[in-house]
Every structure is written in C-alpha cells, then in structure tokens.
Amino acid sequence: MANKVYIEAQNTLPVYDECDILVVGGGAAGHSAAIAAARAGAKNIILMERYGYMGGDVTGGYVIMVPKLSWYGKSFVRGIQEEWFTRLSPIPNAVLGPDLSKIGKDDDYALIGIWSRIHGCVSESEPKRLVRAVYYEPNQLKIEMDKMLLEHRDAIRVLCHSWGTKPIMEGNEVKGVIFESKEGRQAIFAKTVIDATGDGDIFRQTGAPFSTLADGKTRSSTTALVWRIGGVNYDLFFEWQKANPKEFAALRENLAKVAGFTCAPLPSAQNDICWVNNWHPNRDCAKIKDATETEMNTRNTMRDVLKYLQEVCPLAFRNSFIYDIAPQLGTRGSCRLKGEYIMTANDFAFAARHDDVIAWHSTICMINDCAPVEIPYRALLPQKVENLLAPGRHLSADNVAIDWLNLIPQCVGTGQAAGVAAAVASMDGVNVRNVDIRKVQEILIDQDVPLPRNERVDKSYTEVCEEYEYGLYTELARKAKADATGLKEYRQSSIPDPNKDAAH
Numbered sequence: 001m002a003n004k005v006y007i008e009a010q011n012t013l014p015v016y017d018e019c020d021i022l023v024v025g026g027g028a029a030g031h032s033a034a035i036a037a038a039r040a041g042a043k044n045i046i047l048m049e050r051y052g053y054m055g056g057d058v059t060g061g062y063v064i065m066v067p068k069l070s071w072y073g074k075s076f077v078r079g080i081q082e083e084w085f086t087r088l089s090p091i092p093n094a095v096l097g098p099d100l101s102k103i104g105k106d107d108d109y110a111l112i113g114i115w116s117r118i119h120g121c122v123s124e125s126e127p128k129r130l131v132r133a134v135y136y137e138p139n140q141l142k143i144e145m146d147k148m149l150l151e152h153r154d155a156i157r158v159l160c161h162s163w164g165t166k167p168i169m170e171g172n173e174v175k176g177v178i179f180e181s182k183e184g185r186q187a188i189f190a191k192t193v194i195d196a197t198g199d200g201d202i203f204r205q206t207g208a209p210f211s212t213l214a215d216g217k218t219r220s221s222t223t224a225l226v227w228r229i230g231g232v233n234y235d236l237f238f239e240w241q242k243a244n245p246k247e248f249a250a251l252r253e254n255l256a257k258v259a260g261f262t263c264a265p266l267p268s269a270q271n272d273i274c275w276v277n278n279w280h281p282n283r284d285c286a287k288i289k290d291a292t293e294t295e296m297n298t299r300n301t302m303r304d305v306l307k308y309l310q311e312v313c314p315l316a317f318r319n320s321f322i323y324d325i326a327p328q329l330g331t332r333g334s335c336r337l338k339g340e341y342i343m344t345a346n347d348f349a350f351a352a353r354h355d356d357v358i359a360w361h362s363t364i365c366m367i368n369d370c371a372p373v374e375i376p377y378r379a380l381l382p383q384k385v386e387n388l389l390a391p392g393r394h395l396s397a398d399n400v401a402i403d404w405l406n407l408i409p410q411c412v413g414t415g416q417a418a419g420v421a422a423a424v425a426s427m428d429g430v431n432v433r434n435v436d437i438r439k440v441q442e443i444l445i446d447q448d449v450p451l452p453r454n455e456r457v458d459k460s461y462t463e464v465c466e467e468y469e470y471g472l473y474t475e476l477a478r479k480a481k482a483d484a485t486g487l488k489e490y491r492q493s494s495i496p497d498p499n500k501d502a503a504h
C-alpha cells in the first residue's frame with residue numbers, strides 16, 4: 001500500500017473562530033503559554049486540545065515528578081512551574097518534595113537522610129544537599145489546570161476534543177489552523193500560532209526545518225505507558241533497597257526480563273502508591289505502530305511485573321494491586337524544530353549566555369552538575385516561517401541536548417515565554433520574529449521568572465552561579481573543557497548513557 005494515494009476533493013470549510021493567539025496542545029507547554037499570554041495582557045486567545053483535559057504527559061501520561069528546580073541554595077525555576085505547587089500544596093497528598101525554605105541545605109543530615117528515600121530530592125554530587133524536586137498527584141493537577149484557565153475565561157477560550165491537523169499558510173506565513181472534531185473539519189484564523197503539540201504536528205507542515213529523532217540511544221526516543229501500583233508501602237521498599245543492595249541493583253535488569261523492556265517502580269506523592277515508569281527503545285510516539293505496540297505491550301506485562309515485585313519484595317508489595325493505567329501514551333519525543341538556534345551539549349558544558357534568554361533552567365544534565373542553563377528565545381522560533389512559535393518537548397535542540405531539555409520545567413518555562421512573546425507581539429502589532437525581546441524578558445520577570453543579567457533579579461542567583469562556576473568544574477565538564485581546547489565542541493562520546501538508571 002506504500003505508494004497508493006487518494007486525492008482528497010477540494011473542500012470549503014466553515015471558519016469556527018478568529019483570534020490573536022492560537023495555542024495548539026494543552027500540555028505543560030501549551031497550558032502555560034495560554035495562561036502567560038492572558039496575564040501579559042492578551043485578550044483573544046484560543047487553547048485547542050485533542051483530549052478532554054489539560055496537561056498532556058503531566059496529567060494524562062502520569063508523569064508525576066518534576067526534577068531539579070534548584071541548584072545549591074537557589075530555586076532557578078519559578079514562574080508557572082512553582083505556581084502549580086503553591087496552588088496544590090494545601091490539598092492533602094497532592095504534592096511531596098523538600099520545602100523551598102530548605103533547599104541547598106547540606107548540614108541537616110537527618111533531613112537529607114529522610115529525603116534521600118525519594119529519588120531526585122537530594123543532589124547526586126557532593127556535598128549532598130536538598131534539591132527542590134516535587135512529586136504531585138496528576139488528577140489534582142488536572143483539576144488545578146482547569147481552574148487556572150477559568151480564572152482567565154475573559155481572555156482564553158478553551159476547545160477540548162479538537163485536533164489541530166493542518167496549518168493555514170499564505171506563502172511562508174502561518175495564518176491559522178484547520179482542526180477536526182465531532183463537529184467536522186473547520187478553520188481558525190490567528191495572528192500567531194503556538195504549536196505546543198509536542199510532536200510538531202503543525203510546524204512540520206509549514207516548510208520550517210525540523211528533525212526526527214533517529215538516535216535510538218536517547219531517552220527521548222523511548223515511549224512509555226505509565227501505570228500505578230496501589231497498596232504499596234514505599235518506606236518499606238526503601239528499607240529493602242538499603243538492606244539488599246545487590247538485589248536492588250539487579251531489580252531493573254530482572255524487571256526488564258519480565259517485561260521485555262526497561263521499567264522501574266518510582267515514588268509518588270503518597271507512600272501507598274508508586275508509579276511504574278517504562279522505556280520502550282527506538283520508538284517514535286507519533287507513529288501509529290509504535291504508539292499502539294507500546295500501549296498493548298505494556299498492558300500485557302503489567303500483571304507479571306506486579307507479581308515479580310510481590311515476590312521479590314513482599315515486605316512492601318504484599319498487599320499491592322494495579323491502581324490505574326495512564327489514559328494516554330507517554331510521549332517523550334518525535335519531530336523536533338530546527339529553529340533559529342539549536343541547543344547542544346555545548347550550551348551545558350560551557351554555560352552559554354544568550355541575550356535573548358527566556359528561561360534559566362537547572363536540568364538533569366550531569367555534565368554540568370545540573371547547573372542552570374540559559375534557553376534562548378531563538379530555540380522556539382522556526383527558521384523560514386512567520387507567526388509561529390514551538391515551545392515544549394519539540395523545541396530546537398540536537399539529539400543529545402533534547403534529553404536534558406524536554407523535561408517538565410523546560411516545557412512549562414518555554415511555554416510561558418512563548419505566551420508572553422505572542423502577547424507582546426500582538427499588542428505591539430509585530431510578528432513574533434520581530435518581538436521586543438527586552439519587553440518579553442521584563443514581563444517574564446514580573447511573572448516570577450528569574451533571568452540572568454537583569455537588574456531587577458536578585459543578585460544572589462548570579463552569585464550562586466559564579467561561586468560554583470556554573471557547574472563547569474565537575475569532573476566531566478573539566479574533561480570537556482580540556483577536550484575543547486582548540487576544538488570548541490563538547491565530545492558527545494563522553495556523555496554518559498542517558499538511559500542508564502534514568503527515572504524520567
């Protein structure tokens with residue numbers, strides 16, 4: 001059937017609506033974009049989502065852990081990301097993680113001991129210190145994301161169950177999007193389109209350059225179907241890990257034999273629930289076959305994985321059961337933008353500084369000890385095409401850097417920046433390529449996003465970076481620096497296997 005085609009008849013479509021900013025995809029990036037645009041003053045925004053709820057991976061995919069929001073004593077990732085947790089914290093069992101007031105602490109051994117039970121809450125590097133890393137309950141976040149949108153109902157119109165299928169183009173300018181729903185095929189015109197579908201569903205049809213994820217070694221080229229186990233005692237599981245280091249070291253390998261792919265039980269916001277993350281290698285989440293096989297193969301092995309855990313660690317899993325299965329596929333990566341700037345390992349190894357910085361993010365990258373890295377606006381801006389931005393997990397980064405940049409904080413942060421940029425462009429009557437980036441940065445700072453080299457941002461952020469040399473002097477980075485004399489390129493071969501012991 002490969003060469004067989006069907007020529008669709010020309011069609012007249014109803015125009016459903018018109019707006020200033022159309023966000024396609026309501027995940028971490030798209031939801032943040034719509035909220036940030038409204039808060040920046042935009043009044044005519046549409047947020048389109050193919051499912052019936054917001055969040056994408058962070059709610060429907062049951063990805064329930066936000067890592068590395070801080071570095072040493074400073075919390076670099078704030079804005080809408082930290083707002084999620086401020087809003088959820090009064091709700092019982094909705095969030096779990098070291099308190100903001102305690103981060104960076106390296107002398108409270110009792111507290112460090114308590115938090116070392118929970119993956120990511122204590123630094124990997126010495127001296128061991130508390131890290132702002134937060135586990136949350138996805139259903140509570142789903143409710144909260146709706147509430148955030150409802151607070152801006154004067155500015156944002158939400159369309160659920162609407163699937164953006166095609167950009168409307170005039171030359172190299174995006175003018176809107178065609179979408180499908182139970183009401184049929186319709187058009188929406190927009191001055192700016194924010195493609196936040198995660199897989200470049202819109203930008204890959206515009207003529208903007210993009211790449212597909214071909215490197216099977218990367219975490220981003222794995223798919224997942226997350227599920228949760230109830231009736232667990234995670235504290236006892238941790239005790240078992242300490243008492244049985246050999247068995248624990250072999251657990252992943254043994255689970256991989258049982259399941260046929262890597263999987264791992266991880267903590268959640270509640271002691272009696274754990275989530276089972278998994279990694280199906282060499283899969284493209286935008287391919288029908290890969291998506292279908294991931295879902296069906298994972299479900300097919302869940303009972304066996306549970307049985308194995310009950311046998312190997314009855315202490316913690318004796319009363320456990322399949323609690324629930326994520327309603328949607330875990331999508332880590334597919335198409336990625338080749339934007340005006342392509343982020344690479346060099347950004348991390350050499351702490352690249354960008355005048356158009358829109359987010360300052362600590363990441364899970366070990367080559368710089370998870371130090372903050374600057375994300376430039378150009379990493380969301382396509383080449384060749386106008387009126388379009390692409391925040392979230394499909395932003396412009398190479399095969400290596402994407403594994404450190406498609407995490408939740410970076411998706412929220414780039415989404416927030418895209419929303420502000422689209423609002424400023426709309427209010428100033430320019431397109432997003434020519435937006436006044438200084439204005440965008442100032443509004444982001446008003447929205448609680450710390451940015452480097454800005455007088456209005458607490459100097460202690462920069463001081464921390466300088467004191468610890470932007471993480472450049474970790475063993476790996478020192479090697480990178482040595483390698484780089486004359487080369488100016490970080491040696492990709494010296495990067496540790498990103499899938500080894502991964503939790504994300």
Ligand SMILES: Cc1cc2nc3c(=O)[nH]c(=O)nc-3n(C[C@H](O)[C@H](O)[C@H](O)COP(=O)(O)OP(=O)(O)OC[C@H]3O[C@@H](n4cnc5c(N)ncnc54)[C@H](O)[C@@H]3O)c2cc1C
Nearest residue numbers: 025027028029050056057164198330331392393407408504
């Ligand atoms: C199993 C797994 C574990 C992970 N672990 C971690 C972790 O521990 N910590 C961490 O920080 N990150 C983790 N990540 C990565 C992180 O969760 C994602 O990269 C991030 O949430 C992606 O956000 P996004 O908004 O860019 O994309 P998505 O969450 O994919 O959101 C895209 C949204 O757009 C909608 N959409 C897609 N196409 C269309 C369309 N054509 N029309 C309309 N709507 C559309 C989708 O339904 C979705 O709501 C993990 C990812 C997976 C899959």
